[in-house]
Amino acid sequence: MDAALLLNQLFNGISVASIYLLAALGLALSFGLMRVINMAHGEMLMLGGYLAYLTLIWVPGAPGILLAIPVAFVGAAAMGALIQLSLIRRLMNRPLDTLLATWGVSLILQQAARDIFGAIGVEVRAPDWLNDSLQFGAVVIPSARLFIILVTILVLGALALLIRRTRIGLTVRAVNQDRMMAGATGIDAGRVDLVVFALGTGIAGLAGVVLALLGPVTPSVGQSYIVPAFLVVIMGGLGSVLGTTVAALLLGLFSALAQTVVDVSAAQMLLLLFVIIFIQVRPQGVISIRSRALDE
Amino acid sequence: MSDAVTSQVPAADGDRAWRRRAMALLPWLLLALGAAAPFYLSGYNLSLLGRFMAFGILAMGIVLIWGHGGILSLGQGVFFGIGAYAMAMHMKLAAAGDGQLPDFMMWSGREALPWWWEPFASPVFAILAVFLLPALLAALFSWLVFYRRVSGVYFALITQALALAFATLLISRQDVTGGFNGLTNFPSLFGLSLADQTVRDGLYWTTLALAALGYAGLRWLLATRFGNLLRAARDAENRIRFLGYNPVPFKVVAFAIAGMLAGVGGALFTMHAGNISPALVGVVPSIEMVIWAAVGGRYSLAGALVAAVALNILRDSVSSAFPELWLYLIGLVFILTVTLLPNGVAGLARRVSRR
Numbered sequence: 245m246d247a248a249l250l251l252n253q254l255f256n257g258i259s260v261a262s263i264y265l266l267a268a269l270g271l272a273l274s275f276g277l278m279r280v281i282n283m284a285h286g287e288m289l290m291l292g293g294y295l296a297y298l299t300l301i302w303v304p305g306a307p308g309i310l311l312a313i314p315v316a317f318v319g320a321a322a323m324g325a326l327i328q329l330s331l332i333r334r335l336m337n338r339p340l341d342t343l344l345a346t347w348g349v350s351l352i353l354q355q356a357a358r359d360i361f362g363a364i365g366v367e368v369r370a371p372d373w374l375n376d377s378l379q380f381g382a383v384v385i386p387s388a389r390l391f392i393i394l395v396t397i398l399v400l401g402a403l404a405l406l407i408r409r410t411r412i413g414l415t416v417r418a419v420n421q422d423r424m425m426a427g428a429t430g431i432d433a434g435r436v437d438l439v440v441f442a443l444g445t446g447i448a449g450l451a452g453v454v455l456a457l458l459g460p461v462t463p464s465v466g467q468s469y470i471v472p473a474f475l476v477v478i479m480g481g482l483g484s485v486l487g488t489t490v491a492a493l494l495l496g497l498f499s500a501l502a503q504t505v506v507d508v509s510a511a512q513m514l515l516l517l518f519v520i521i522f523i524q525v526r527p528q529g530v531i532s533i534r535s536r537a538l539d540e
Numbered sequence: 541m542s543d544a545v546t547s548q549v550p551a552a553d554g555d556r557a558w559r560r561r562a563m564a565l566l567p568w569l570l571l572a573l574g575a576a577a578p579f580y581l582s583g584y585n586l587s588l589l590g591r592f593m594a595f596g597i598l599a600m601g602i603v604l605i606w607g608h609g610g611i612l613s614l615g616q617g618v619f620f621g622i623g624a625y626a627m628a629m630h631m632k633l634a635a636a637g638d639g640q641l642p643d644f645m646m647w648s649g650r651e652a653l654p655w656w657w658e659p660f661a662s663p664v665f666a667i668l669a670v671f672l673l674p675a676l677l678a679a680l681f682s683w684l685v686f687y688r689r690v691s692g693v694y695f696a697l698i699t700q701a702l703a704l705a706f707a708t709l710l711i712s713r714q715d716v717t718g719g720f721n722g723l724t725n726f727p728s729l730f731g732l733s734l735a736d737q738t739v740r741d742g743l744y745w746t747t748l749a750l751a752a753l754g755y756a757g758l759r760w761l762l763a764t765r766f767g768n769l770l771r772a773a774r775d776a777e778n779r780i781r782f783l784g785y786n787p788v789p790f791k792v793v794a795f796a797i798a799g800m801l802a803g804v805g806g807a808l809f810t811m812h813a814g815n816i817s818p819a820l821v822g823v824v825p826s827i828e829m830v831i832w833a834a835v836g837g838r839y840s841l842a843g844a845l846v847a848a849v850a851l852n853i854l855r856d857s858v859s860s861a862f863p864e865l866w867l868y869l870i871g872l873v874f875i876l877t878v879t880l881l882p883n884g885v886a887g888l889a890r891r892v893s894r895r
Contacts, residue, residue: 281693334879339693340612341878344834347827348874355867471704471823474697478690509712513705519698520684527688 248382253500259389261496262396265489266451267473269403270324270444272480272488276420277440280332280342281474282324284350286466288445290357291323292316292452293461297366306371312453320449321442328441333434350466357463365462374457392454399447403485406443416440472499475519481529490530495519559893567755567842574748578741590744590812592852596845597747597754598805599832601798604758606830607838608767609794610774611682611691615699616802616829618706619674621821623803624810625710625717626673629657630666631726631810643725648715657716663730670807671800678799683792691777691791700823707822722817729811747808754801755841761797762841770794802829828870834877837886847885 271285296312303311327349335342370388377386407413418426419436427433455465472495479491498518502511574593578586598620605611632642641653659665681702685695710717718724732739761767773780773787780787810816819825836847851873859866881888 275693279693281697331875331879338882340606340610340696341882343612343614343693343696344827344830345875345878348871348878351867351871351874355864355871359864467823471701475701478694478697507712509705509708512708516698516701516705519701520681523688523690523694524684527690 257497257500265492268476286470288448292449321446324445365460487531594808596848599844601801617826619802620806624806627807674803675800679796724815837884840886843886
């Protein structure tokens with residue numbers, strides 16, 4: 245394998261990791277807070293993609309894409325808030341049941357998308373500069389991939405600012421560390437759950453816009469990214485943004501490098517093996533909050 | 541006043557004892573009803589019932605691990621698939637005849653049989669593989685995860701990734717697995733023609749016998765110390781450790797048994813349906829398997845068995861008439877059973893009969 249191919253794959257890996265990360269951030273945040281996984285999270289990507297498609301029908305061209313980002317964010321966040329209020333809040337402390345109930349939501353949303361937009365999927369016409377590529381010697385970097393990485397860095401930066409520097413972030417960190425104590429100091433933990441959950445689904449909606457610029461939006465577009473995103477959450481450690489980022493990078497790079505040696509399906513098997521081997525070494529994830537609690 | 545009270549109590553007790561006896565009779569009634577099915581069902585419907593009963597065997601395994609062990613597996617389709625493919629490989633080799641390649645291998649231009657296909661030519665090996673291969677794989681997989689004390693949601697998600705990887709691998713290896721279409725076209729089973737109705741009746745009774753055996757075996761197992769420890773590990777794993785037990789072997793053995801039941805179910809399904817494909821073993825079918833147990837009642841073996849049959853009859857009739865409707869319906873079933881009926885229909889029946 246020559247150096248150029250390796251560099252190309254490295255870059256590929258980072259852009260794959262970016263999509264995994266955008267899909268996994270919301271999952272990881274609400275998992276850290278509530279210990280529940282929303283199986284309909286992949287459908288938030290799908291929702292974001294379709295909202296981008298609708299926005300671009302309404303406002304074509306570059307302003308449409310700029311407009312699609314807030315529209316998808318707000319739309320997916322609203323859907324997330326609805327799921328949180330109607331379902332997840334009722335299933336507090338029953339994480340496995342939450343998995344099953346939200347899977348039901350995912351099935352319904354997928355079928356609804358199939359009925360509304362058709363099973364084949366819709367195309368969002370990306371602006372020409374996105375189909376370009378930059379060339380450095382033998383290394384070719386498609387602009388679209390660069391765009392994903394940029395969006396991801398922006399989202400991560402904004403999220404870090406929100407969590408580290410704002411009052412909402414303070415309450416999130418407090419509930420994350422100790423729900424009961426946070427409640428005792430007057431923080432409304434239920435509201436924090438709602439805000440974080442909506443924020444997480446909003447980020448997934450935003451990721452959906454990015455995916456729509458890269459390929460067709462289909463009813464099952466979320467399903468293709470969600471399983472790796474779950475693996476990222478498992479490897480990341482409880483609710484840590486940094487841990488999730490590192491895990492996404494590890495998995496994205498591993499999967500891109502594995503694909504230089506074996507085909508896509510074998511790479512998927514290897515990815516799973518990698519995660520199983522990883523938890524032999526660090527079952528608590530990349531980053532874990534040290535605590536004396538026995539039952540997490 | 542006191543007379544009225546004392547005269548009421550024995551009556552209520554008698555009523556309850558009668559109900560308990562009726563409940564104990566129910567499995568026997570179901571067994572008799574099932575055993576007589578070849579006499580009142582058409583050949584096609586009998587084959588459907590056999591297929592769904594094979595699902596029921598798998599669903600009882602989910603009751604063992606999920607209801608009693610607290611282990612949610614979203615990857616039972618993998619073990620179902622291993623049993624199904626093991627049996628299908630044997631039937632495919634039998635159909636091809638000695639030294640011949642199965643038809644789909646010739647179509648995809650393969651020259652020789654892969655080495656791991658060869659032992660499946662022997663019926664004894666194939667039957668052993670149906671029971672042991674899923675159990676061994678389930679044991680190895682779950683041990684790797686459980687002994688690092690990874691469980692709960694993490695375990696569920698890892699099993700889902702396993703289901704995805706398994707189905708993708710099956711689809712991509714067209715030349716040795718039949719790819720997306722899977723394996724199909726089995727004229728005979730252990731030298732007997734599958735077109736013969738008496739053979740099909742025998743196959744059905746074998747399925748029923750295995751389902752009954754699975755039910756009785758699991759009932760016994762769940763009443764032993766093993767069952768108690770499994771439930772204890774579900775409710776308070778750390779407390780079990782403080783008491784000096786290692787819960788890992790219990791969970792691994794339970795998961796292996798559930799894997800074996802899934803494999804047996806898969807093999808029986810393949811014999812009844814005459815095909816197996818990745819569409820039956822991937823992420824979506826695997827999670828639907830859990831809903832059979834959830835609707836029946838996650839703690840109830842009989843509930844899961846009956847619900848697996850009933851839900852699949854429903855699916856068969858709904859999805860042939862309105863294919864779009866089925867996904868909405870099953871989605872709603874997921875949401876409603878979990879929120880309103882966490883103990884399923886069996887839990888509801890128990891609550892009503894205690895009243």
